[in-house]
Amino acid sequence: MMKTLKILACLAGLLPISLIKAQDFNETLVVPLSRPTEKGKLEVSLVRGDISIVAYDSDEVVIEATSSKSVTGRGRCSDCEEDRRPSKVPPGMKRISSSSIELEASEDDNEVEIATNSWKQAVNLSIKVPKNFDLEVATVHGKLSVAGVEGLMEASSVHGALTFSEVAGAVLCNTVHGSIVATFNQVTKDEPMSFVTLHGDIDASFPGEINATTKMKSDRGEIYTDFDMVIDKSTQEKKSSKDGEYKVSVNSWVYGKINNGGAEYTFKNMHGDIIIRKE
Amino acid sequence: MERDEAFALWQDKLNGEIGEEAERRLKAYLEHHPDEAMELQGLQKTWELFDQIERPEPSVQMDARFEGMMAAYQSSKKRVSPISFTMEWMVKSWRVALAFLVIGLLVGWWMLPSHQQSNSISELSNEIQSMKELMMLTLIEQPKAQERIRAVNMTSDLPNADEKVIKALISTLNLDENLNVRLAALESLTQYADRPMVRMALIEALTIQNSPILLVAIADVLVLIQETSSVEAMKMLREKTDEELVKDKLEESIASLISS
Numbered sequence: 144m145m146k147t148l149k150i151l152a153c154l155a156g157l158l159p160i161s162l163i164k165a166q167d168f169n170e171t172l173v174v175p176l177s178r179p180t181e182k183g184k185l186e187v188s189l190v191r192g193d194i195s196i197v198a199y200d201s202d203e204v205v206i207e208a209t210s211s212k213s214v215t216g217r218g219r220c221s222d223c224e225e226d227r228r229p230s231k232v233p234p235g236m237k238r239i240s241s242s243s244i245e246l247e248a249s250e251d252d253n254e255v256e257i258a259t260n261s262w263k264q265a266v267n268l269s270i271k272v273p274k275n276f277d278l279e280v281a282t283v284h285g286k287l288s289v290a291g292v293e294g295l296m297e298a299s300s301v302h303g304a305l306t307f308s309e310v311a312g313a314v315l316c317n318t319v320h321g322s323i324v325a326t327f328n329q330v331t332k333d334e335p336m337s338f339v340t341l342h343g344d345i346d347a348s349f350p351g352e353i354n355a356t357t358k359m360k361s362d363r364g365e366i367y368t369d370f371d372m373v374i375d376k377s378t379q380e381k382k383s384s385k386d387g388e389y390k391v392s393v394n395s396w397v398y399g400k401i402n403n404g405g406a407e408y409t410f411k412n413m414h415g416d417i418i419i420r421k422e
Numbered sequence: 423m424e425r426d427e428a429f430a431l432w433q434d435k436l437n438g439e440i441g442e443e444a445e446r447r448l449k450a451y452l453e454h455h456p457d458e459a460m461e462l463q464g465l466q467k468t469w470e471l472f473d474q475i476e477r478p479e480p481s482v483q484m485d486a487r488f489e490g491m492m493a494a495y496q497s498s499k500k501r502v503s504p505i506s507f508t509m510e511w512m513v514k515s516w517r518v519a520l521a522f523l524v525i526g527l528l529v530g531w532w533m534l535p536s537h538q539q540s541n542s543i544s545e546l547s548n549e550i551q552s553m554k555e556l557m558m559l560t561l562i563e564q565p566k567a568q569e570r571i572r573a574v575n576m577t578s579d580l581p582n583a584d585e586k587v588i589k590a591l592i593s594t595l596n597l598d599e600n601l602n603v604r605l606a607a608l609e610s611l612t613q614y615a616d617r618p619m620v621r622m623a624l625i626e627a628l629t630i631q632n633s634p635i636l637l638v639a640i641a642d643v644l645v646l647i648q649e650t651s652s653v654e655a656m657k658m659l660r661e662k663t664d665e666e667l668v669k670d671k672l673e674e675s676i677a678s679l680i681s682s
Contacts, residue, residue: 297567297600315567315602319634335571337602341635341667396609407575409606413638413667 174204174250182275182294187257189282191265193303198274198291204255205271208246210264286321295334304343313406318343322415326422330355337409345410348420354405359397361417366410368419372399423451425458432462436469554580555587562590567600574606581613588614592623596630604631608639615647625652634665641675650679 176183179202187194192210199205244266247258259266265284272278277294280287286303289296293311304321307314313334314325322343330336330353338345344364349355351370359366375398399419410417431448434440440448452459511518554576561573574594577583591614594607608627614620624647627640637659644652653676660672 295568299601313568315600317601317635334568335575339602339605339635
């Protein structure tokens with residue numbers, strides 16, 4: 144197994160850049176922050192692979208990347224339809240990987256950026272960040288999970304579920320084929336949130352005392368909540384009659400006021416239910 | 423001249439208030455009546471004696487007593503409540519009352535919302551609107567997606583937004599890197615759907631966007647605003663896309679638009 148680890152010299156100030164080349168690996172990078180006492184930000188974007196982010200009690204970012212040949216070059220995304228297809232290994236043949244994996248992490252002014260060539264081969268990232276962190280994470284074929292982080296989070300996937308557990312702050316997230324589950328310990332006042340998926344349930348839990356205005360729409364599903372919401376079905380109706388036929392089309396956003404109302408929380412899906420829970 | 427008149431004239435003479443004519447008559451009378459003249463001379467002497475009597479100066483105690491009585495009187499006057507005093511004073515001095523009336527009228531006239539002021543109120547609301555627009559245009563450029571979504575949501579307070587705001591929303595719909603922000607921009611644009619520019623942009627967005635979430639949402643909006651001219655673009659997209667969901671949605675939307 145060939146493995147080289149190159150740590151490039153810093154260009155200006157604290158700017159550690161690490162580069163790993165490997166075909167099959169399980170590697171860990173540690174990235175210190177230039178201002179460890181202040182809030183940092185993580186930016187990572189994958190094409191194939193899952194991302195799991197956990198907050199821990201430290202001021203460094205620890206990135207653990209795993210990739211295995213057994214995945215046969217595809218993402219290890221259990222939700223993804225295409226990954227359930229049998230691999231196309233011809234009978235009696237052994238696969239010799241032709242591609243190498245690159246993992247690169249850089250830090251500049253408390254912003255950590257992770258780059259991979261996951262478009263070639265699936266890379267699963269397990270990242271530990273300080274509690275007080277903003278996130279901007281995206282994957283295409285893969286699941287995404289965040290636990291315990293406090294900050295502004297942007298997350299997206301296309302073929303995979305999104306999970307936020309015991310987080311605080313505000314979340315903007317979207318996926319196409321996957322459900323969204325989020326539990327909040329606390330929310331940042333006046334920050335808007337948005338949870339959007341096409342295929343999948345949205346299940347979000349908030350502390351009982353939050354003030355928010357929810358804006359909900361589920362094309363072919365149901366909306367449930369145990370908050371005492373003041374519901375306003377401000378439907379915009381367009382009526383037209385032609386040859387005696389009477390037609391009504393309704394664009395039904397449902398608005399709900401939690402407590403006194405406040406920042407707008409959008410929940411939208413097409414196939415799936417929307418569940419808004421009170422903790 | 424009678425005796426009584428002579429005495430009265432003589433009193434006047436003593437006081438130095440006698441006219442020339444009266445003095446001459448008095449003199450003539452006294453020359454003819456020596457008894458009365460004698461009597462009057464005696465009286466004059468008595469008057470002069472009075473002047474000589476020493477008058478006692480007011481004592482210190484008397485001063486003090488007077489001051490005390492004066493103070494007592496004044497304080498009893500002051501106990502009258504100031505309001506009733508003022509009222510009394512105002513009732514008495516009608517000029518003051520009139521002056522207050524005139525001042526009141528002038529102040530009232532000045533405070534009445536005149537035509538000019540209602541103009542300045544609308545100017546103020548215009549200014550607030552343009553401030554909001556400016557704030558929205560600033561926020562929508564922010565690197566944080568939360569800020570941009572906040573900017574987009576702000577437009578719900580701007581039903582008469584100017585072209586700059588609409589253009590910012592359209593470019594956000596087309597170019598923003600965050601899908602949640604793009605979706606919010608689409609929803610905000612719906613409220614300006616009566617403008618041709620917005621309708622054109624929505625049809626165009628069908629060809630620009632590639633996220634199935636957004637394509638489905640745009641199709642929903644186009645059906646809502648009954649934009650029948652979008653049918654061609656929808657048909658083209660239906661042929662192009664390989665997302666079954668989007669195909670279904672477009673099929674549904676086209677049917678809905680054609681039938682209406």
